[in-house]
Amino acid sequence: MAVIEVSRVSKRFKTYDRKEGVWGGIQNLFRRNPREVKAVDDVSFTVDAGEMVGYIGANGAGKSTTIKMLTGILVPSSGSIRANGYVPYRDRHQYTRGIGVVFGQRTQLWWDIAVVESFQLLKRIYDVSDRTFEEQLEVFDAVLNLKPLLYTPVRKLSLGERMRCDLAAAFLHRPRIVFLDEPTIGLDVVAKENIRQFLKRINAELQVTVVLTTHDLSDIEELCRRVLIIDRGHLLFDGSLEGLRERFECKSQIVFELREPGQVDFGRLGFNSTVEFQQLDALRCQAVFDKKQVASAELIKAIVNSLAVRDVMLDDTTIEEIVREIYSRGEVVTR
Amino acid sequence: MRHLSILGYYFAQYIKVRLAYPGDFLISVFTSLAGTVASFGFLYILFHRVSSLQGWAFEELLFIYGFNLVCLGLFNVLSMNLYEFGERYIMEGRFDQIMLRPLHSLFQVIFEAFRIESFQEFATGLVVVVYVWHKLDLPLTPLDLVLFLLMTICGVTIYLSVFVMLSTLSFWFEDRVGVSPPVFNMIAFGRYPVTIYNVFIQFLLSWIIPFAFASFYPTTYFLQRHEFSSFFALVPVVAATFLVLALILWSRGVRGYQSTGS
């Protein structure tokens, strides 16, 4: 069942060009040049209840604008959005009661007061009952280890600690949909892992629908079955992570290390037409191939059998490389 | 009711924040008080050679000034975020967060910060009003007290409405708009009998930016200047009208924000 339906949505902005320097500044006093920018252009997708979807794109690709439209902050210039049974911008008051939002760059907690006081305030704003409140805090504490942070003012928290609190705040009122804009930005490995565990668990246990944007593709790899890729306002890909891999994972590479230094005769391996070999230095060699043509197991077998090797490493194309590839091609792929 | 309980909570939180640095808080109360004393000093210096202003005695002016301070003090407590609305909320993007919560956006903006030390102005104003009331031996009935309370509420409402309207400009203009300062300075006009001004300014203060309805006209009743009684009767009407206008303009601004973003 679709909980979010986005249909042919576009968003256009007007910006003003400013001139530089002293004379330009004086000119700006009297004249401004408007210019129209299409931040999101004819985007359609649906998200089912309980799904966890990754929404990725470069800076300025239109990610944040989409999230802002989905959360009711912005009105689409054209097209329609329905989420949780509401039109977000129109039914803002009822709609916001059922969603949670985290902007990674900005906290929604009150800066100078203790975390628990912010939670208390949110509890009142969202009419959360005492029981639910206590229960939720228990759940959050179990995964996010929140208790030690509760009595600290937000401004004294580290970025990772703050993000844990912000996530808890977003889930406090048991929203049906949660939007996370760059939830792991600027965090260290441990903090990232913490947050991913939390999201996995809460998504599985509470059936919350999660839409998350990120720069860090390992977030997507760990959390999302499905990705949406947006670039310059256009939706470039909508499909499963496997589908993305299958479609774009053309080149894989194997790097192997010899026992003794020496010149290798790659012809003996018998893959001359399909694999591109290269000797990197006296000990290390590289084989680049297409997985659709060559099974990596076969190739590894041939290498191990024919050469005296100490070590073999298989290196798949990362999602990051695929995305870069997609951006450079500008190809539209939909499921 | 829900809004009231949230308001109480916002306020309690803000007090806690301010009291986290008690020394700082004391200094701000003290400096704020110094400002108030200075403004009375101005009045004193101005009148120490002249005893009246076009038929208004020094004490009567003091009464207007005191009543003005009562309203202005409460307004100052509440208006802290309004001046910085454009910068803090629109330019720095905090308004997004406001939009994500199921509460009226203006309610959130106003009640997220308080200038607590301005209670000092409210208190000083009240002391001055009581002093003049006693000194001029003005009549005091329960009705007068009720009316005084009503006038105070109307005064605060007028100030808030005017400055909310000005803040809404930030929804449309990208510049850090400096429209509030001239209007804020116009509050000073309201501290004197409108009769000293020319027709143009009298009209401006009554019907365009109705500060005379937030300080001078309300006091005329208590000072027994019955020639202004029809203006006095209009005070609640003006306050209600401007409040409604401000709310309409605000929701228009929010709609504008939704279509343009920050």
Place this chain on the structure above:
Amino acid sequence: MTVTPYIAFARIAFLKILAYRLRYYTGIVTYMVNVSVYYFIWKALYRGKESLGEFTFEEMITYVSVGFIIRTFYFNNIDREIANDILLGHIAAKMTRPVNYQWMNIAQAAGESFFRLFMFTVPTALAILVVFPLRAPASLHSALAFLAALVFSFMVFAALNFLVGTCAVYLHSILGLIRAKYFLVEILSGLLIPISFFPETLAEISRWLPFQLISFTPLMIYMGKFQGEQLVTSFLLGLGWTLVLVGLGHWFWRKAATKLTVQGG
């Protein structure tokens, strides 16, 4: 001390202000409002009187108007800016620059004042001239001395603001202090009421304080009420107070900077 970097700071201040264009349109209105309020108050006070103290009504309006006009020139917000630098932590980066922080701020203020002179002072003066009957300076001599006195007006104001801004090192919020200073300067500088109008004790005290140099002194020179020996005394007082306040700022900043570096702000 080389001057070039300070000119660069002044230029940046100039550019920054250009970005706040609307403030200047509305600023002119603000000053018109201020002058109007006092015009009507004085008009009511002068009713049926030829003169009050040593001022005729016309002189009083000239005093108040020119007072507000020159305020558009000497005014600056370096107290706020320094406080922001300190409270928001930009100060660390600024302290690493090979320039004197106090002079950097004064240079920025000068850039601001230079800008205001054209974008703000002149339009405000024209607007006020159209509406209110102002008098010209008493003589060419007075006019020149008046312009010279404005230098002290600027320096005293800037140096005071620097001192107030530096207090942010010891406080968490400085708005209250800035407000108090604002009211204090408004009254003791003679901007709102000439110092000669004050009750005697207060007038006597004010004559020895630096605040009068901001407004009262240049205005009295403009109106030709300060001449000869009194003019010389005023300039010496201006020079003396400028040196004292800048020196005080220098000393205070060094003390504050030590606290900043030791405690990390």
